[in-house]
Amino acid sequence: MAREDRRDFWLFLSPWLIGFLFFGAGPIFASLLLSLTDYSIFRPPRYVGLQNYKELLAGDPLIYKAFWNTLFYTVFAVPLGTAAALLVAMLLNQKVRGLSVWRTIYYLPCVVSGVAMGVLWRWIFNPEIGLANALLRPFLRVFDLPDPKWLLDPNLAKPAYVLMSLWGIGGGMIIFLAGLQGVPTHLYEAAEIDGAGRWSKFWNVTLPMLTPVVFFSLTMGFIGSFQIFAQAYVMSGRGVANSTLFYVLYLFDQAFRYFRMGYASAMAWVLFGIVLIVTVIQFSLAKRWVFYAGGES
Amino acid sequence: MSENSARQSPAFRFMIYVLLSLGACGMLLPFAWLLRSSLCDEKSVIKPLESLGDFIPPGIHPGNYAEVFRAVPFLRYLLNTVFITICVVGGSVISSSLCAYAFAFCRVAYKKRVFYCVLATMMLPGVVTMIPVFILFREIGWFDTFKPLIIPAFFGNAFAIFLFRQFFMGLPFELVEAARIDGATNLEIYWRVVMPLSRPVIITVAIFAFMGTWNDFMGPLIFLNSQERWTLQLGLNSFMGQINNQWHLLMAAAVMVLVPVLAVFFFLQRYFIRGIALTGLKG
Incomplete structure (x- = not known):
């Protein structure tokens, strides 16, 4: 029986193992080698050592632009989105009527594809006939301000992306709601006996109990928004004066527009390195502020 | 609370x-x-x-909605997307549930360690693997076919394996034991005992696979070239480039691309929400 189990274990697992070899481990290894070559897919790869990485760090001003754009977007979109998602989850956790209806409404934008999102928000941000300016115009007129140009204005293009990203807080909201429902009632009761008010209960009970979920949400949010692609590709491309040239967008251009596979691979590794470093930093900072109720850190 | x-x-x-x-x-x-x-x-x-x-x-x-079908080969995009999506949903449900069965029911000492390895692969950066996988598929002549979009789904997916395993662990183990005593093989137990009891998780995994495939842009963008093989997302993107201020047609097309996803979400919401909440709680 046990022998049969051992055979079946590897047999049942074989699809995943083969897949891992061809679509996981193999490509990772190949990508590392590729990043050391000059390869255009039309001619055989030529070994160039660390040339790609050198160019990336020293000879390509656009990559700094792309990095800066992506960082700007992430630094605003992720914390704002997490805070908004937490706020909505807290409101929904106050025994509101029609919880499932509210939840559906707030989650709805999350099922919209990146392309549809890009198409729709490009239309919303249209300076002359879009919804955003139609809503803002009455206020702008009071102060005699001109209509913002949103995606056509290098200074407002990235904030427009941040606004759009707030449309997708539903996923975080659901995770927070599940976390809130997991906070044991007896903690609130104990706090009430100690005379804690609403604010003090939030600050001393809810928030500490939720820190693991907040941490998870910030980490995943960072990894996701650092790789923003489809929305950007559709909504504004590189944007005016490269103002919305995001990192993966630039990587895609290098790989599939200019067919610089080696350079793009090096870019992918640098991106992976950045994400890894930030995640490690987040994890090490987490020890200071994330509270695990079970006691383990 | x-x-x-x-x-x-x-x-x-x-x-x-x-x-x-x-x-x-x-x-x-x-x-x-x-x-x-x-x-x-x-x-x-x-x-x-x-x-x-x-x-x-x-x-x-x-x-306007009918006009979209005249302005672009929308029906072709739709059929392509439906075909790819059905294949991917079927492939990921079958392959991932098989792997998860191994982790849940095969009595092997090291299975937990192997399971953690599978979970760890979720961290693999998709951006890094993308280029070699593209070159691989191009070399074997799969460029501009549906195969690069479909075949990988048949090799299991770490997240789906995780969802299936969590569900299988909650099934009454006696049922599997009883079937074993009756002399059933693992494949029989998988097909006749475990899968019929697993409707909720099958639906959850199917929804995730459906949404991911229907909404995918990068995959089709890289692997498909000829317009007659385009998916809805590719079609919608290119339609935007050629509309000339006919925003009403573009929006009608966007609505039609969205409706299936919204419908699935509406009707199968509880399976979906459960899956999302689970992703957060494991972290």
Whole structure:
């Protein structure tokens, strides 16, 4: 029986193992080698050592632009989105009527594809006939301000992306709601006996109990928004004066527009390195502020 | 658990509903704008809104939706997307549940360690693997076919394996034991005992696979070239480049691309929400 189990274990697992070899481990290894070559897919790869990485760090001003754009977007979109998602989850956790209806409404934008999102928000941000300016115009007129140009204005293009990203807080909201429902009632009761008010209960009970979920949400949010692609590709491309040239967008251009596979691979590794470093930093900072109720850190 | 509601003042409760309603308006307004624009005619769609009343167009033009089919090969995109999606959903459900069965029911000492290895692969950066996988598929002549979009689904997916395994661990183990005593093989137990009991998780995994495939852009963008093989997302993107201010047609196309996803979400919501909440709680 046990022998049969051992055979079946590897047999049942074989699809995943083969897949891992061809679509996981193999490509990772190949990508590392590729990043050391000059390869255009039309001619055989030529070994160039660390040339790609050198160019990336020293000879390509656009990559700094792309990095800066992506960082700007992430630094605003992720914390704002997490805070908004937490706020909505807290409101929904106050025994509101029609919880499932509210939840559906707030989650709805999350099922919209990146392309549809890009198409729709490009239309919303249209300076002359879009919804955003139609809503803002009455206020702008009071102060005699001109209509913002949103995606056509290098200074407002990235904030427009941040606004759009707030449309997708539903996923975080659901995770927070599940976390809130997991906070044991007896903690609130104990706090009430100690005379804690609403604010003090939030600050001393809810928030500490939720820190693991907040941490998870910030980490995943960072990894996701650092790789923003489809929305950007559709909504504004590189944007005016490269103002919305995001990192993966630039990587895609290098790989599939200019067919610089080696350079793009090096870019992918640098991106992976950045994400890894930030995640490690987040994890090490987490020890200071994330509270695990079970006691383990 | 929720905080005690008995002591909340009416003013506080009122504020909660006001805030929730404002947020909900923010969520729904873009959808309303999308639907409104899709029903406008050529002139009213590009007329700036002067007042609130302008939000309702002077005439409703459902004919825009039919017009999309004439303007672009929308039906072709739709059929391609449906075909790819069905294959991917079937492939990921079968391959991932098989792997998860091994982790849940095969009595092997090291299975937990192997399972953690599978979970660890979720961290693998997709951006890094993308280029070699593209070169691989191109070398074997799969460029501009559906195969690169479909075949990988048949090799299991770490997240789906995780979902299946969590569910299988909660099934009564005696059922599997009883089937073993009756001399059933693992494959028989998998097919006759475990899978028939696993409807909820099958639906959850199927929904995730459906959404991921239907909404995928990068995959089709890299691997498909000829227009007759394009998916809806590719078609929608290229349609935007050629519309010339015919926003009403573009919005009608966007609505049609969205409706299947929204419908699946509406009708199968509880399976979906459960999956999302689970992703957060494991972290």
